Every structure is written in structure tokens, then in C-alpha cells.
């Protein structure tokens with residue numbers, strides 16, 4: 001096919017292509033991207049947008065990065081892919097070693113898969129097989145309301161029952177045990193009464209549970225809420241008492257986004273199983289990983305199956321692993337901690353004016369995540385084109401207008417982003 005004109009592209013897209021959580025043939029605004037460089041998306045009509053979304057949390061070092069491109073091209077000249085059954089390769093082994101080295105101490109073993117949702121499925125399977133190997137059939141999990149863990153069925157079952165549309169799939173998904181979502185913020189004063197519901201639920205139900213799964217510190221897609229670390233220490237203590245595997249889904253938070261390399265470091269504790277995705281391959285190619293402790297791995301090994309029952313076709317894809325390995329080196333070379341700290345300062349300063357808008361309920365920042373919570377659900381169709389007119393790319397959902405810029409964003413990029421965000425909100429909400 002020859003190059004499409006802009007109009008042909010939009011027409012064919014409407015006719016044939018699904019987009020996330022969207023209707024086919026929708027008349028919602030759509031923008032064609034021609035290329036991307038650094039923190040800028042270049043649209044087919046020539047306009048350039050400062051990216052505030054990091055392509056759903058994933059782009060850490062910017063687009064079209066020479067070092068990541070090089071890792072990808074060099075690996076493609078050796079091999080794009082080989083099966084992982086009975087074969088192994090340097091990109092996977094190196095990456096696994098890097099992940100074990102940088103992650104909390106008990107996590108020793110790495111299972112690679114294709115996407116975040118699958119990494120969650122794998123984590124939940126590990127917990128189920130952990131119990132199977134101890135002669136017990138357990139498959140129920142405890143989680144918080146307002147969580148998000150992906151769109152496959154087991155992952156969906158631990159997403160918030162309301163925003164995850166459980167009613168639509170009620171016959172198809174497992175009924176999990178939901179605790180109220182954390183209410184205290186990361187910087188609130190802790191009250192011990194906050195842990196009483198978790199204690200009661202686990203006291204009553206621990207014998208039927210295979211494990212506990214939560215997003216540590218940041219409830220992302222379920223509300224962009226930054227919660228108190230003591231919820232995690234409560235869960236850690238209870239899971240130790242009742243011998244339940246504790247799973248942290250660090251798919252959105254892993255690799256520095258919250259100001260710590262892993263969000264669980266805010267609570268100075270480690271899970272038994274941890275999921276990584278999104279950020280892992282720096283926004284280049286889909287890749288995810290599930291890490292577990294030796295205790296979990298050895299127990300699974302002793303079980304009736306003796307093997308772990310999962311094996312995606314594209315497991316440990318060499319292209320993705322090569323890019324991910326180089327990306328982790330870049331985190332260190334670029335001093336990610338300083339990058340994220342300066343983004344935090346810039347977002348705090350840049351988003352503060354939004355607090356003066358009548359329509360805004362709350363403004364909060366943690367690491368390289370900035371959130372403007374509105375009082376009412378935002379009108380995406382109206383707001384998104386206005387962001388684009390102001391030269392920025394943001395994709396709000398529900399009441400949340402939020403950004404998580406790539407780590408390489410400069411103070412200048414960030415002040416333009418925040419300023420345009422403010423002006424766009426002012427235009428929509430203060431028009432009189």
C-alpha cells in the first residue's frame with residue numbers, strides 16, 4: 001500500500017480499527033502521529049505536542065532514543081526472536097540479572113511475558129500453584145477496591161468492581177474479596193484504625209485465600225491516588241502471619257516513577273511476587289516480568305506439577321529484552337533519581353495555579369506523576385482537542401487530568417506542559 005493521505009488514514013481507521021475502550025466507527029477526536037522525538041509527538045498535520053503521558057507510563061527516556069534504537073537494531077541483526085523453551089540468550093539472562101540486582105532482596109527469579117495483564121495472570125498463578133504444592137486448592141485473592149491490574153480475566157477480577165465493569169462479565173470472572181480502598185494519603189498522619197478492616201477480613205478469610213494483590217502506594221487507573229505506606233506494612237505483617245503470598249503490581253510504578261526505584265520502597269518492605277511491565281522496555285516493545293522469591297519458587301517446584309505452568313510464545317523476546325537492559329543502564333547513567341526529583345518540583349510549581357480554578361477539587365504530585373482532580377467527570381471530547389491546540393498531549397479519564405512526563409523532560413518542557421494544562425482548563429471551565 002502506498003502512503004495514506006491524512007483523510008484516508010482517518011477513514012480507514014474508523015472503518016476497520018478498534019481503539020482502547022472505544023466504539024468502532026466513533027466520531028471521538030483522533031489524532032494521527034507521524035513520528036516522535038524526545039518528549040515530542042509530531043502529528044501528521046505537522047503540529048508538535050509535548051507528551052505528558054509517556055504513552056501510558058511507559059516512555060522513560062523519550063522517543064527515538066539513539067541508544068535504545070541502537071540496542072534494538074543490533075539485536076535485530078543477531079536475531080529478532082527465538083523460542084524460549086530449551087533455548088536461552090544473553091539479552092534475557094542479562095536483563096533477569098539486572099532486575100534481580102535492582103529489585104528488593106527476596107526477589108530472585110524472573111518469569112518474562114508479553115504484557116502487564118499477563119504478568120498479573122502469571123503472579124496469581126504462582127500463588128495458586130504455591131498452595132497446590134502444599135496440597136491445598138486455593139484460588140481467591142484479597143485486594144483493594146479502586147485497583148487496576150489489567151484486562152485479562154483473572155487480572156480483571158481484582159480490578160475495582162465498579163470501574164472495572166464487573167457486572168458486564170459477572171458470570172465469567174472469579175469473585176474476589178475486596179477491602180475498602182485506602183483513604184489516608186501518603187503524607188497523612190496514620191491512624192491504627194485504618195488497618196482494622198484488613199485485619200478482620202484476613203482473620204476471617206485467610207484459609208480460603210491464595211494471596212493478596214495490590215498496587216503499592218499508587219492506585220493508578222483506579223483513581224491516581226497516593227496512599228499511606230502503613231497500609232502496605234499492615235498487609236505485609238498479615239501475610240506473614242497467615243503465610244499468604246503478597247503480590248505487588250508495580251507495572252505502573254516500577255523503575256522510578258514515584259521517586260523510589262520501586263514504590264514498595266516507600267514502605268521499606270518487599271513483596272513475595274512482583275509484576276513489572278509498562279516502564280520495563282522504556283516504551284519500545286511490549287514486555288513484562290513477574291519476579292518471585294526463592295521461597296515461592298522452591299515451593300512450586302516441590303508441588304504435584306513440579307513445573308510452573310505458563311509459557312508464552314514470545315517469552316523473553318530478545319529485541320524487547322535488549323532494549324529493556326539498555327534502558328535500565330540509562331536510568332543509572334542519567335541519574336534517574338535526580339530527573340524524577342526535578343520533575344516533582346516542576347509539577348508542584350507548575351500545577352499549583354490549577355488549585356485556584358473553581359472546577360478543580362484537588363491537585364497532587366508524587367515523583368513524576370502530577371494529578372489535577374476535577375469536581376466533575378471531564379468532557380474528553382471537548383478537552384482533548386483543546387489540549388492539542390495548546391501543544392500538549394494528555395488523556396484524562398473520569399475526573400482526572402493527569403500527567404507523567406518522560407524522565408528526560410526539561411524544566412522548559414514541564415513549564416510549557418503545566419501552563420498549557422492550566423490554560424486549557426481555564427478555557428473550558430471559566431468560559432463566560
Ligand SMILES: *Cc1c(COP(=O)(O)O)cnc(C)c1O
Nearest residue numbers: 115116117148149150249251252
Ligand atoms: C497498565 C497496567 C496493567 C496492565 O498492563 P497491560 O500491559 O496493559 O496489560 C496492570 N497493572 C497496572 C498497575 C497497570 O497500570
